[in-house]
Amino acid sequence: MGWLRPSHFFSTLDGIIPSSMYKRTFVVALLFNLWNLTALSQAQTRAQSQPVLDPQQLVQDAIQRQRAGDLAGAVPEYQEFLKLHPEATAIHSNLGAALAGLGRYEEAVAEYRIALKQSPRLPSARLNLALAYYKMGRIADAAAQLEKVHIEDPSNHQALIVLGDAYLRMGQNKDVIRVLAPEAKNYPDDLAIGYMLGTAYIRNKQVEPGQVLVDRILRNGDSAEAHLMLGTAKMNIQDFAGARDEFAKAVALNPNLSDAHVLYAGALHLTGDSEQSSKEYQAGLAQDPYNFEANLQLGANAREEHDYGRAEQYFKRALETRPGDPGVLYQLALIDADQSRLDPARQKLEALVKEYPDFTEAHVSLSLVYYRLKRPEDGKREHAIVQRLNAEAQAKQPGVKQQ
């Protein structure tokens, strides 16, 4: 969730950043931003020219700079050293951490990958790679790496928490429960785990275990997390107005929480305040540009307003968070269809129905696209599939069974 982004876990530089930096907090994005600002500031004041150092001096100086937060100064020294010693796995990893600290995630990923190629069981490099993916919004890639970290080191609490958060963002509630339920027993007072696990239970309609975790949150008094959980519960029972009020309180208590804004936006939308809803989605994205729900909804809004360029931007970012998400791919196909780009629309829809043959809406749209492409026989075929799927769904209805 928004306030549990693992940016405070970022750059677990081998042996340089103490583990005390990993202390969990509910407000971490702010810390991360401050950290970046410090690094940038120091980089700007760094001396332009440095005396030529031998390799040993180079790497020691780079480490010192990195410890001091002078990431921009450390990077060229690491790079210089690696020209001489490309086999130095730990330095690739350190360079990756420095680059990630500067927000240069693509380069950081490349360095972590080299480190892992040279030493596949280097857990800190894999964790850092996962965190870089996470920050880039490549949540599925992050989760894949974190699963490997978890397999290699089941006691890595930090990896588990980030993994749980990744699954929560991906909407994979069962995986959140699988990963965090055992951990919750080891850390019964951990509010972060309590929130994520409780939310997953609630979303997964498992009310009883959700209640236990809610109790823990509530014991800590009025908090954004408590209001978010209550709001989520109210959403589940379709008390949208009640949920809206809970989310509004969460946003007021902690405006830095991306998901609080996004959930509030969703409730506002459902209670008819589209204008404020859009603003809250935007506020959510300001906190977390890769929030899936915010990108999806703002994309849909933009599409409804026929602002297709903007819609595509949102949807593509949503896809970065959840690659291959059929709902987003469908929206991108609809944008093509809306703009009479019928062949690209057809290709996307054909791919969708091939992978998801029961995706009725995609069949509807594919049928329509075929008709517009003057391929009535294909359109009829797709329409027949729609009718079959609808008939199958209809046959499962209780009113039909009674007759």
Added chain:
Amino acid sequence: MRLTRRDWIRLASSCGAAQLLVPRMFGQQAAASKPLFAEVPPSASGITWVHENAMSPSRYLPEALGPGCAFLDFDNDGWIDIFLVNSGPSDFWKPTKPVRNALYKNNRDGTFTDVTEKAGVGGAYFGMGVAVGDYDNDGWPDIFVTSYGKCILYHNNHDGTFTDVTSKAGLATPGWTTSAVWFDYDNDGKLDLFVCSFVDYSGVKKLECGNNQIGRNYYCVPRVFKPTPSFLYHNNGDGTFTEVSKGTAIEQALGKGLGVVATDINNDGRMDLFVANDTVQNFLFMNRGSGPNGRWNWDEIALQAGVGFSDAGRPRSGMGLDAADINGDGWQDLFVANVDHEMFSVYQNNKDETFRDVAQENGVARATQLLSGWGMKYFDYDNDGLVDLFLANGHPDDMIDSYSMHVKYREPLLLFHQGADGKLHDVSSDAGPVFHRDFAARGLAVGDFDNDGAVDVLVGLNGGAPILLRNNAAAGNNWLGIKLEGDKANRDAIGAKLIWTASGKTRTRLKNNGGSYLSSHDPREVLGIGPATKIEQLTIQWPGPSTRVDKFTNLEVNRYVHIREGGEISEMPSAKGQAKTG
């Protein structure tokens, strides 16, 4: 905030979270001294009939759908009367007190007299809707009533009474029928009949849906019931009808029909049918004419036309609907009212048998996001020459208020005015006090009951008294009211096209039929011309079989006229003058 575990359990177990009552924020009151539409209370109109919805603890779905209503001139005196449909005995309800439809005769002074008993149109089944049409071309309107149970065709005896001729006519349509429309699909000069069939509700044991969040049964979402085919009847010209939907696309299209409008989508001179379905796709039946096998060709094209599903590929809960040429391009546009969160559809005709939903651009989507629409009508309420929109709304679940704060069982009426920009603008907040009240509205009919040229509105309420609304919005604009009478064409002139020019501006109107929900409108057409003082030219293109064209020039305004196919024109009663033959 301190919430106990008990609070949490209460919330999570869906036993109803505490609800805050938020008063509806009213918009500004109309600046004018008279509201655009003013309610005529029962004490003033004499309409004391109240709809009995038969609401039961089991919440049988037919209880939630009625009633329909109609403006008609049953006694041909030139003053519009009112017909109201009621529930009645059924296999799930036995009334403990008399329940009947109502026919109110217009007293020509703003009041009405209940003549139901004499007329013999009280009904016998669980009534739903009404379609008025002169099926035997005798010049007197007949009444077709749909129901859960059996339909009834009342033949007009020309003396203030009616005879139930259902069996003789062959129209005892079974099942659960809703909206119906008279139209001449084969242009033979006789009105045929299309009847919407809703769901298969024939189970011996009626399905109860429950319990809801407050532990009671609620009205089932129609999704749970099987769809059914609708019915098309051909008029044999001898007082009988033959069902001709067998083997056609109409029979093959299994729907849950609630609304139907007959219109000409592709301007080919043949009336097509647009059907709003609940929870399944809408149908657009294109009339392709007679086939080589003697069977009439209907082509169902809603999906490819873009009116079957939402633009995200989902079926919606279509209920009310209408057709009109909104943008004055000579092509019929469509409208569908859906349930809350689905938004209503404003379909603009692309002139190639496809449509584009422009509800978002018109502001209709946003205004209707939380509403469920039933009765509705595209009409020029202020006689400025541009087509406007009136919507009657209400959620089908009477308990929705108990577990939703944002969707209400009773909902406001909505009025949209078409501006010079060609868009529909929500003017409800300034249209009068009645727009600040909430209703369980269902059927809606429009008609000029006081003959002043301003088209009034009648709204049927589920379980309540109907609302009669007097139109004050057309004051200051000029108009011409026309009753068309076909000779070779069907007597009601369904399918006729009117083309008129005033102050150099030419407008057209197709005489569609049906539309709205369960209801039937005043058969006369009122042509609004704004400040223009005369109609320079009026052309009437009669439908087949004659396809004759009659033209009139320099017509005086602010009066009703009766125009017969062939060019004969005579004056009719209006609020501003005596009837006289021209």
